[in-house]
Each structure stands twice: as C-alpha cells, then as structure tokens.
C-alpha cells in the first residue's frame with residue numbers, strides 16, 4: 001500500500017472498544033475526508049448491546065493494567081469536559097469502597113446461588129485499600145462515611161475506601177459508548193449492522209471484511225479494507241483463521257429505581273454480605289454483589305460470573321431470571337432503599353477474558369493477562385486487535401481507542417507504552 005492509497009478502515013464490533021476507537025480515529029490529525037471508517041456491529045439492535053451497554057461503569061485509578069489506566073483516566077476527564085459528559089453520559093466522581101457486613105431476613109427466602117456461587121468479577125485484584133479513617137466517619141459502624149446512608153449502619157462490619165477523592169468516577173456505559181459512536185459519525189464514520197464472517201487477506205495483508213447484514217441473514221457482502229481492527233469483545237476468537245487466546249464469562253446485572261424520596265449518595269460498593277440462614281442456603285453463605293449508585297435515582301447491581309457457553313451473537317444471550325432475583329435479594333438484604341425500589345432491568349452479558357500461561361526461555365511458567373492491544377502481524381499486516389479487557393473495559397476504553405488510532409494512523413503508539421499488551425506477547 002502506498003502512502004497515497006486512501007485508507008479504508010473497518011472496525012469489527014460496536015462495543016466500547018470499537019466505538020471509542022472510531023471516535024479517536026475521526027479526531028486524529030491524519031484523518032482526511034478521503035479516509036473511510038466503518039463500524040460493523042452484529043446486533044440487530046445497534047451498538048453497545050453487550051458488556052459495553054450492561055456494565056457498571058466504574059472508572060478508577062486503581063484499575064489494571066497500569067499501562068492503560070493513567071492515559072484512560074486522563075482521557076475520560078478530557079472527554080467529559082469537551083462533550084459535557086455529565087449530561088450526556090452520566091459522568092461524575094464517586095466514592096468507592098469495600099463494604100463488609102451481614103444481610104438481614106427480608107421476608108423472602110434468600111438463597112446464595114446461582115448468583116452467589118460463581119466467581120466475583122475480580123475488580124479488586126491488586127487494589128490497596130485506603131485506611132477507613134480517611135472517611136472521618138462519626139458513625140459507630142466502622143468506617144462508614146456519614147453520607148453513605150443507603151446501607152444499614154447496624155448491618156455494617158467495616159467499610160474501607162478504595163481511593164482518595166477524585167481518583168474514582170463513573171459513566172453510564174451504554175450512553176458513553178453510543179455517544180462515542182454518534183460523535184464519530186458526525187465526522188463521517190459509517191455504521192453497518194452486520195456480522196463479520198471472515199477477514200479477507202492477500203499476500204500477507206488484510207484486503208477486506210465479509211459480513212452478513214444483521215437485517216438480512218442470507219446475503220453476504222465484502223467491504224474492502226486496508227486496515228481491520230478487531231474489537232469483538234467476547235466474540236473476538238470466533239473468526240476463521242484468527243486464533244486469539246480469549247474466553248468469555250457471563251454475568252448478570254439489574255437496575256433498581258429506589259422510591260423518589262430516597263437519598264442515594266454517589267458511591268460504588270464492593271460488598272461481602274454474609275446471608276442470614278434460609279431453607280436452601282446454609283448459615284454463613286457469603287455473596288459479593290457490586291452496587292453502583294447512578295445519577296437520576298438509579299442503582300445498578302451485578303453478580304458473579306458463570307460458565308454459560310458463548311452464544312452465536314450478542315442478541316442470543318440468555319438472561320437467567322433466578323440469577324437476577326438473587327442479586328435483588330442480596331442487595332435488598334442490606335438496604336431499605338433498595339428493598340423498597342422497583343427492579344427495572346434484568347440483563348446478562350459476556351465479559352471478554354484473555355489469560356495465557358507462558359514460559360520464557362530458562363524461566364518459570366507465568367500467567368499473563370490481557371487486554372491484547374496491537375497489530376497482529378502473525379495473521380496479517382493491517383490486522384489490529386483490541387480485546388480482552390475483562391472487568392475494566394469501560395475504564396480503559398479511551399486509552400485503548402487513542403492507542404489504536406495512533407497505531408493505525410501513525411504506525412506507532414505514543415500515548416503510553418503498551419509493549420506488554422502487544423499480540424506477540426500472547427500468541
């Protein structure tokens with residue numbers, strides 16, 4: 001490809017990685033009127049139908065991997081200032097901490113599972129909690145901040161803040177993702193509802209993407225492509241010939257609308273709740289739902305992951321009502337406001353996970369975690385991958401999008417050193 005060849009960039013996946021990457025490409029200094037960028041999304045219902053529309057939305061300097069968090073946090077602040085993120089996607093700083101205590105009997109028989117039996121989403125991996133004294137609580141309940149009134153003091157054993165004020169924020173993931181896409185479209189990015197079935201390659205470089213239109217599942221078309229960016233989340237390993245060491249974990253979540261008079265202060269809680277005994281769960285069962293207060297009197301709560309197999313597309317994800325009921329019962333057992341609230345959404349999605357066990361010459365086998373970010377030349381020149389962001393993709397999307405835009409448009413990443421996340425480290 002010569003320098004004068006017009007760029008024809010196809011992004012596979014309209015989740016937060018695909019839409020944010022499209023946004024940053026459309027703002028890149030080398031983006032020309034002749035640069036064609038297409039976001040291809042398999043869902044019949046538009047962008048952000050997977051994890052990117054159904055996540056909690058926590059943005060934290062305590063996230064991982066470090067390489068991406070610094071640039072991503074800075075970019076989140078910048079994006080919110082530039083595009084009025086407060087009104088547009090619910091951007092705000094929040095308190096965040098680990099809450100430990102006891103759930104109380106709420107009239108229903110509270111069970112531990114299935115929501116109580118899977119693996120927690122592990123957001124707290126590697127997090128150093130700040131001493132609870134920093135919250136200056138006057139409450140007898142250990143460490144509970146004075147304005148965190150929507151969990152019961154008498155059920156609280158301890159609260160430890162995760163970060164200092166200003167180091168933790170939130171967005172509404174669906175609104176953030178769709179806003180990124182809309183802002184990219186304003187600069188000429190195209191959106192197509194269609195499922196990629198293969199990446200076309202010739203002489204060791206990408207030449208196109210073949211897809212089936214989401215609205216017409218019989219007819220195949222090929223879009224020519226000088227560059228292909230694979231951002232298919234949990235589905236990133238499903239295209240023929242592109243073997244990525246990624247897997248998928250399903251997780252359920254609900255949203256609750258507390259009564260209008262309830263005061264829900266801005267906190268995100270990582271709970272450890274010891275349930276009261278019930279006919280189906282033994283005394284002392286511990287569950288760990290995450291609870292996110294959101295602007296507009298909404299509370300989001302999610303449960304652990306399970307091992308349901310990945311379905312064909314995001315539109316085929318099955319929601320297990322029992323898992324949603326469990327999350328509701330668990331959070332209601334520590335909060336009157338959530339107990340009195342109305343459950344509005346019951347949903348499930350698949351988290352993209354990349355874990356590889358690798359042996360360096362003469363060294364022990366070590367486990368390395370994604371995300372994978374970079375050009376996958378082992379498959380083809382012009383094929384880029386941004387996937388495997390596990391439970392921190394909302395936080396790390398702006399850093400990923402900016403890095404991908406630099407790599408595709410300039411040939412190198414300047415905003416951060418992402419060498420450790422390069423595809424060559426994983427494959």
Ligand SMILES: Cc1cc2nc3c(=O)[nH]c(=O)nc-3n(C[C@H](O)[C@H](O)[C@H](O)COP(=O)(O)OP(=O)(O)OC[C@H]3O[C@@H](n4cnc5c(N)ncnc54)[C@H](O)[C@@H]3O)c2cc1C
Pocket residue numbers: 012013014015016017018040041042043047048049050051052053054055056057058059121194195196197231232233234235236250251252253302303313314349350351352386387388389390391392393394395396
């Ligand atoms: C319960 C839960 C809570 C979470 N909370 C947080 C949080 O608080 N903070 C945080 O930072 N992260 C959080 N996350 C993680 C975050 O949601 C993910 O890391 C992120 O959404 C992944 O984005 P993605 O774009 O890679 O994948 P996805 O959102 O899955 O998007 C991939 C898209 O690609 C499309 N696609 C797949 N295959 C094809 C194909 N062949 N052709 C075309 N399109 C295709 C899919 O339909 C999908 O829309 C949470 C995740 C879960 C499950």
